[in-house]
Amino acid sequence: MANFFTTALFPVMNQYFGMPVTFLIHGVICLVYFFFVKTSVPETKGKSLEEIEKLLQKG
Numbered sequence: 384m385a386n387f388f389t390t391a392l393f394p395v396m397n398q399y400f401g402m403p404v405t406f407l408i409h410g411v412i413c414l415v416y417f418f419f420v421k422t423s424v425p426e427t428k429g430k431s432l433e434e435i436e437k438l439l440q441k442g
Contacts, residue, residue: 385416 389409396405427435 385412 393405393409396408400408425438427438430438
């Protein structure tokens with residue numbers, strides 16, 4: 384969904400704000416996504432499906 388909005392809004396934002404501001408806005412959005420995933424998505428590397436299921440049922 385984020386990819387769709389990025390693709391759809393890029394030409395419009397580029398026309399109104401210019402290339403540097405458009406990339407700055409998209410960079411800030413990427414940072415927000417990064418910190419959301421870092422803080423909200425549990426680590427599942429090396430865990431079995433049963434362990435992951437229990438982890439997701441807790442939260």
